[in-house]
Amino acid sequence: MQIILIAAVAKNKVIGKDNQLIWKLSADLKRFKNLTSGHFVLMGRKTFDSLGRLLPNRTHLIISRDPDYQAPENHFSFRSIEDAIIFCNKIEVDRLFIIGGGQIYQEAMPICDRLEITEVEAEPDGDTFFPQIDPDKWKETEREEFPADEKNEFPYAFVTYEKH
Numbered sequence: 001m002q003i004i005l006i007a008a009v010a011k012n013k014v015i016g017k018d019n020q021l022i023w024k025l026s027a028d029l030k031r032f033k034n035l036t037s038g039h040f041v042l043m044g045r046k047t048f049d050s051l052g053r054l055l056p057n058r059t060h061l062i063i064s065r066d067p068d069y070q071a072p073e074n075h076f077s078f079r080s081i082e083d084a085i086i087f088c089n090k091i092e093v094d095r096l097f098i099i100g101g102g103q104i105y106q107e108a109m110p111i112c113d114r115l116e117i118t119e120v121e122a123e124p125d126g127d128t129f130f131p132q133i134d135p136d137k138w139k140e141t142e143r144e145e146f147p148a149d150e151k152n153e154f155p156y157a158f159v160t161y162e163k164h
């Protein structure tokens, strides 16, 4: 199974505030949809709450320490990332996307094969941060840069990292 982390990260590493996203970047949402559609997406319970709905055409794996937490029908909850990975291996998932938030990125980064980062050219206020990408462990393999426009309020870059 390939494990891919996908995140949009500001220059100051901020990824969220008050359990919400903090920018309008339509190209990022489109890329997220293109990459993750048809696949399994793993997230923390807070990120699932912040979505406020199920993402169409994706199977949701929601991580919570609450033993009573129940995922919606046909989706799954787990007490740990490890339990979710065991489940995915058992049912032979080919590609799993780690979609946040801060706690889950921090914990899951070591087991990921690839990082798909949208670098956002902004330094917003925030309360949730992306972990450091260790250059000894990760190398940048692709980068595409774009200016701001009417649908994207900041310049941004799609950057892929793979393990050394």
Ligand SMILES: NC(=O)c1ccc[n+]([C@@H]2O[C@H](COP(=O)([O-])OP(=O)(O)OC[C@H]3O[C@@H](n4cnc5c(N)ncnc54)[C@H](OP(=O)(O)O)[C@@H]3O)[C@@H](O)[C@H]2O)c1
Pocket: 006, 007, 008, 009, 014, 015, 016, 017, 018, 019, 020, 021, 043, 044, 045, 046, 047, 048, 050, 063, 064, 065, 066, 069, 078, 079, 080, 081, 099, 100, 101, 102, 103, 104, 105, 107, 128
């Ligand atoms: N920019 C981006 O790409 C992006 C992507 C996703 C999210 N976000 C932002 O990130 C923020 C949310 O991130 P967050 O760090 O606050 O929360 P989070 O990582 O989404 O979820 C944290 C929750 O996950 C559960 N959890 C975490 N580690 C666990 C473990 N080891 N075992 C069992 N359960 C575990 C706990 O749920 P319980 O409390 O239920 O036990 C914990 O409260 C929001 O602002 C959101 O908008 C940004």
